[in-house]
Amino acid sequence: MDKSALLALLASVERGEITPAAGAERLTNLPFEDIGHARIDHHRSLRIGLPEVIYAEGKTPGQVADIFSRMAEAGSDVLATRVSTEAVTAIQLAVPGTVHYEIARIVALRQALPLNEDEWPCIAVLCAGTSDLPIAEEAAVTAEHFGVRVLRLYDVGVAGVHRLLAVREQLVQADAVIVCAGMEGALPSVVGGLVGVPVIAVPTSVGYGASFGGVTALLGMLNSCSPNVSVVNIDNGFGAAYTATLIARAKRR
Amino acid sequence: MDKSALLALLASVERGEITPAAGAERLTNLPFEDIGHARIDHHRSLRIGLPEVIYAEGKTPGQVADIFSRMAEAGSDVLATRVSTEAVTAIQLAVPGTVHYEIARIVALRQALPLNEDEWPCIAVLCAGTSDLPIAEEAAVTAEHFGVRVLRLYDVGVAGVHRLLAVREQLVQADAVIVCAGMEGALPSVVGGLVGVPVIAVPTSVGYGASFGGVTALLGMLNSCSPNVSVVNIDNGFGAAYTATLIARAKRR
Amino acid sequence: MDKSALLALLASVERGEITPAAGAERLTNLPFEDIGHARIDHHRSLRIGLPEVIYAEGKTPGQVADIFSRMAEAGSDVLATRVSTEAVTAIQLAVPGTVHYEIARIVALRQALPLNEDEWPCIAVLCAGTSDLPIAEEAAVTAEHFGVRVLRLYDVGVAGVHRLLAVREQLVQADAVIVCAGMEGALPSVVGGLVGVPVIAVPTSVGYGASFGGVTALLGMLNSCSPNVSVVNIDNGFGAAYTATLIARAKRR
Amino acid sequence: MDKSALLALLASVERGEITPAAGAERLTNLPFEDIGHARIDHHRSLRIGLPEVIYAEGKTPGQVADIFSRMAEAGSDVLATRVSTEAVTAIQLAVPGTVHYEIARIVALRQALPLNEDEWPCIAVLCAGTSDLPIAEEAAVTAEHFGVRVLRLYDVGVAGVHRLLAVREQLVQADAVIVCAGMEGALPSVVGGLVGVPVIAVPTSVGYGASFGGVTALLGMLNSCSPNVSVVNIDNGFGAAYTATLIARAKRR
Amino acid sequence: MDKSALLALLASVERGEITPAAGAERLTNLPFEDIGHARIDHHRSLRIGLPEVIYAEGKTPGQVADIFSRMAEAGSDVLATRVSTEAVTAIQLAVPGTVHYEIARIVALRQALPLNEDEWPCIAVLCAGTSDLPIAEEAAVTAEHFGVRVLRLYDVGVAGVHRLLAVREQLVQADAVIVCAGMEGALPSVVGGLVGVPVIAVPTSVGYGASFGGVTALLGMLNSCSPNVSVVNIDNGFGAAYTATLIARAKRR
Amino acid sequence: MDKSALLALLASVERGEITPAAGAERLTNLPFEDIGHARIDHHRSLRIGLPEVIYAEGKTPGQVADIFSRMAEAGSDVLATRVSTEAVTAIQLAVPGTVHYEIARIVALRQALPLNEDEWPCIAVLCAGTSDLPIAEEAAVTAEHFGVRVLRLYDVGVAGVHRLLAVREQLVQADAVIVCAGMEGALPSVVGGLVGVPVIAVPTSVGYGASFGGVTALLGMLNSCSPNVSVVNIDNGFGAAYTATLIARAKRR
Amino acid sequence: MDKSALLALLASVERGEITPAAGAERLTNLPFEDIGHARIDHHRSLRIGLPEVIYAEGKTPGQVADIFSRMAEAGSDVLATRVSTEAVTAIQLAVPGTVHYEIARIVALRQALPLNEDEWPCIAVLCAGTSDLPIAEEAAVTAEHFGVRVLRLYDVGVAGVHRLLAVREQLVQADAVIVCAGMEGALPSVVGGLVGVPVIAVPTSVGYGASFGGVTALLGMLNSCSPNVSVVNIDNGFGAAYTATLIARAKRR
């Protein structure tokens, strides 16, 4: 409920169109009626202009499909992440026209008129090794769904730094950079030194032994000696894409 | 060394002005000669346009003053963070015209012509409690030194959420938000739900017992349920300001 | 064995009805004979007036059903938590009249005459997201079984704090509040600032990556800046309900 | 701002006494004007009826004394915890009539008319060894300041369980029990089995080697096999007293 | 190879019965030939007089059965711990006359003439709850196999300390005490205060959430305030029985 | 209060010498009156026959001296561990005839007639390096004070295993072995393979970096592949000596 | 791209054979064209002379077989580690002539003419127990594939140190030593004291309870009191063999 709506309501009270008691009641409840069946993503979506998102892990296929179709009916673009095989089937049965990105474990629905792709901002998504691909693709597909052009620069780990230097020219075109890496998680520091834009580091759970399911990569990234690096949770490709999208869109507004 | 410089060098070889052997030598070494006494910050500074920075912790007062004056002589703006009392004195003796920000533990020198402040982008710096002030000020002073306007919104911790809601209107003007919090580190999640821009979360070492010197706040922030939150190291106000500056400046370019 | 029983025994010795040796023997063993087949829950149940409880995890279906029916035969109300599908079947075969709460993984038997529900004390059970439901329901069903009225306020996580503010009026009616949350575990701090009664925080194992199976939520809650928050083990909805019941019942005595 | 105030405001708008625009302004800001210079403790204090509290650690002696005297001028009771020697002196110079509890590191001021002590609720504060005394006293003095009678039962650690059994009769009179213990932190479990009221466990940083500054005691308490035990942060005697007070006061309302 | 064997060998050299070269060869290799195909348990067994033991976890059923039958052929008593169902079958097929202890996951073979049981030393094995039974039985069966009488005192956890006090008279007869407990691991401290013999504490992996698979119990036991408590690895019932046997046998020699 | 005292009390009730009410009262309180001023060490001391012990860390010099002289007046042997320089002076002023062991940080008083030293049992105390000496001496002096003969075998770390083998013959005379080691804590495993008696392992806080103040040594010892090794807390030389004394004395009874 | 290639290119520019623009283009891209399809292992392989290696874990059987056959076609020796049963089949179908080492989980292909084995350098691979065999064999097979002779000295754990001393003469022939051990990880320290060459320690995930999947062994090895010990990741037999090969080959060059 924004300020103009508040003014309108109070004007109605002034004009005697609604009683003070009714006004008080509405002032308490309205903001949440307005956005309908009161879901935070919906509220955030309205305010920020990014499509609805469903985090499918820990929900039954039925629940995921229900939420997906309710959102689809409202006419918005929909994105579901961490979708199991069963949930993919359930969504596909419930909603026609969805696209399934298998490596990224994402199902998406496009309904809004797309922006002119030429005007899209651009980010780069890097990963250190091929095992990081699912997380890198979660980030890339999410960003594209949000209207961002993505440069995929994969398998550029630091043990062969010439591979990274070879893509430097592509890299510097991006408005924001996402770097996914497991094991020692050193790639964001090296990338951070090559670009002048924010780097969002995503530790992945790739590794064994003392990689502790991504904790080593996470700690390494938090201690990066490059000051333009910030970090999200282990395997959180979605969150990195969300932040990178907000950064990149700023450039074009 | 950018592409045009490379072309110029090769053209000199073509014209016989320099021998292939000399050209090979320069191609190996030149980029680092160009930026002089070979310091990464200098190199980054040239490329990105942010002033020189000295991380003073772990350096002697003499070393800090030396580096500071060498940078100052080169005409650039200079910022030194985590400066001890002794290092402040050493800098002040070596370089006239510096400003000392006591709470932020920063010494800064302004030499470049300032931008028109009206055109400055804007960020907000929040902190949960008064004990977080040194880190919040490190972030705020750094950002201001980088040419960013800062809204300081302090002591708005989640145990009294009405305090935070009271500053919501100011909050939504910012192009990026920095949130400093110790103890349970919950503030970035609540702030993330109120704004549509990136939130840089800074865990602080404020707390006792099971706060483990900021680790609890760090973990809480990494697990934020708000997707627009990314995180930097414990007490790293400088890094948060660096990234927030890069985000905010994008808006104005 | 309470004081009056002790006095009666000594009076028998005084009257010569039992010898000192027999008296000494009984003084050593009697208290545990009295409560029969010597189980702590039984003893606690007698003293405190709460029904018998079985923690089913780590027991075979047969063992769970045996204990359940032995308690049921003694006429008491019985509650079994963390019950597997197999154990549910075993109980239902052994004891008629039980109720199975599927989400809460609880099987319960009501035999005592219920108190007048109007006189029941009231607690609120909140959870941050839908994945926290099993733990929240374990708490809610347990409390109801113990004779407490429960306000269920679910999916009110801090990333959309307006959702929580919308239920504030209900919240302040409770004599004690249970808050279940995973990930960053920030909800108890915000709730603690809104109410004037004890808040029992239950970290849940919901999350991924650096949530460490609930450890991050646990640490966050222990560091809460709201002084009316105390904490139980990860996923321990039962324990939270036990303590909340003891608090709420005090109000009505 | 409660509902009646809201109705009054809207009635003023209806009567044309204030314009809609002014009403909108006040609806946004008023609740926080009401409680004055917007400090959460003040707000909580008004609502709950407990005195103002200052956590002195991490504040300068001057800051502590300033806040203390501002609160004292408002006529309320004041409690400052974790007070350094310097801060004690600063408070005593600024505010006459305070009491300094040395072991508890607390300075308190009583201004309100005391309740009739006979009507005070009662809690017990136990500790395992003499090294736990500072935390136990922080809890005990805080609770007394909040109008609660305290049974101090000290040095009753589990390695000599007969000592604890000897105080059982006193123990069962309490409306809530606080148990402070370091090292293995086993005392709350044993106490929890002896009483039918909530037990608030406070791990202390007492111990060496694998006690890890209280972490071992904390973990032990979280895993208590007594279901009436909940836990606060390491050394947080104040928080335990706050919650215990809320529990105990419920009995007498 | 003991000293007398060494003297005999050298005497043979002196008498010219064997050459110096052959003697040198045997001095290098003999000690390990003597105890056969060089297995440490065999060597230890000879020296200490305890039967052979096989730790079956991580070995294939075939390997376990092979080692078991090779030891059995040598005429010694044999004990295999942590035996899977498949390994049990493999042993039973390979060696007649073994006994399978199901809860303890042990298969044993008795071949030596038993000592007169009346002369056996005695230990007590306690456990806190029924879930600790597998570990307690691993300890009890192992000790009995080693010729020690075992008092089993189960389900005497500290949340109902009267249960423990009821068995105190039995407890004080033991020459050593083994205490198995999971969750908070508090039982050894209480037991340690009741007896004047060494207490071997075995943390078990029983528990959930912040019990961390037995780490909390382990830490609690290491910090025991009873000075007669020492600790073995999580779930190491076998090791506790080994040490307790060495202690108890000393009494009877 | 033993059984005969209980029988005597009940006989008095039978004879009418005391009333049932008075008897009930005494049955509740007497056992703890008997041991007087109710200190667990005193109680344990009476039962087990080991001298009184004071853990001085965390007590003021005055407190230590007070307790020491109260125990000395009772005629018992007294041992104070972890004694600061100030506390040593305070004890020496208060009690004549004490002995100060500087490296072991122990002050002791001998008052009882000593046993014939020839009949003393014998233990060995080993340490890996010279930095472990304070802990090894704490163990050795404590055991001697308890009437045990101590073989000191120092600086026999595993990086030069021939040093350890050279003392093997002395080692096998001991009734129990204490092994102190920091860093990787490997010594107890090697020693455990050389002897047929219990080995009490004491991790020390000696080391740097990833030794984590003794945690690495502690973990290593808990995972010892020698089954006769049990472990006490980091730097707990006293506890190791206490348990080793109980083991060794069993041999001679 | 080495220096001579660079000189040749520049000479072509000088002679006008290629334009400066084309030269600039090639200087940016050429080094990575040279090594073809741009894979780090290939690049490293060319430079160092060790065969190609595939880390199969986390790749599908199809991916593994594809990479394997592409490398085989290039004529090089190929080694695949951590190969699942399915991947073994896939490789065997795709490439004839491979050898499968089952315990080591390795598939290898030999194509190059072997060196004269008599000239091979020599390393020793030790392991503490039979459960460490898969890792020890991963190291041994890898080294042999790289042209190193391997002394396998297995089951020589420190609890029976005579077993290790018996192989000392073999041990001292090695140019480098690899030691694999789980549990307390003490073996490298003892071995380090017996040899004058580098010891590469490999912690294995063998153990239970407080072995934490190899972390205890890892920490023990990092704290080794033998200065010639360095450490690789848990279960990283391959990496140890890689480094040991580089060390051993130096001897023969």
Place this chain on the structure above:
Amino acid sequence: MDKSALLALLASVERGEITPAAGAERLTNLPFEDIGHARIDHHRSLRIGLPEVIYAEGKTPGQVADIFSRMAEAGSDVLATRVSTEAVTAIQLAVPGTVHYEIARIVALRQALPLNEDEWPCIAVLCAGTSDLPIAEEAAVTAEHFGVRVLRLYDVGVAGVHRLLAVREQLVQADAVIVCAGMEGALPSVVGGLVGVPVIAVPTSVGYGASFGGVTALLGMLNSCSPNVSVVNIDNGFGAAYTATLIARAKRR
């Protein structure tokens, strides 16, 4: 004691020159007589040919000076690491001709005739930042003392990877490479990809917040994606130099 000495001894027994009893005695003790007063460093020094070393931390200045002068009297080169200012003075008073390396905290004495420096092998010591200098110098000075030529390549951290590439040509001349880095510890991975010799990684305790005193760097290095990296303890420059020396010397033998 080697095989020929053993044969000689046995021949003496054969010839009746010594009795079997005396022979047995000598066979038990001799090996340790040979190396004199039985100190491991001395023994190792004799066998390997590296000078004596004293780890001074945790020893008193007097102890350090005593050991130093005893070694010096034996004519050997001596190296003392981690030497405090007081210990430096003590050594200088006791032994003339020593050299003090201040940054490296080392005191050294050269007595042996130096090798011809031209024949020395060569290693490189790299560090990421200037704060790593004390550890890098500990490594460099140690290696030089052991007769190794050292290339010092400092301040080449990964955030400005061009700095590292600029020294690549020097780097590839080394027979072994030591890399010291704190914070994220990424440098060894990048270096490992540039060279074909073993890389010894030394994590340093440089950093703050989530660097955890070097643990983050340690974990990063253990998870290096370069297979030629092995790791030593945090800040263990000495150990790295020891191993690197053994590697480098192999090249020249």
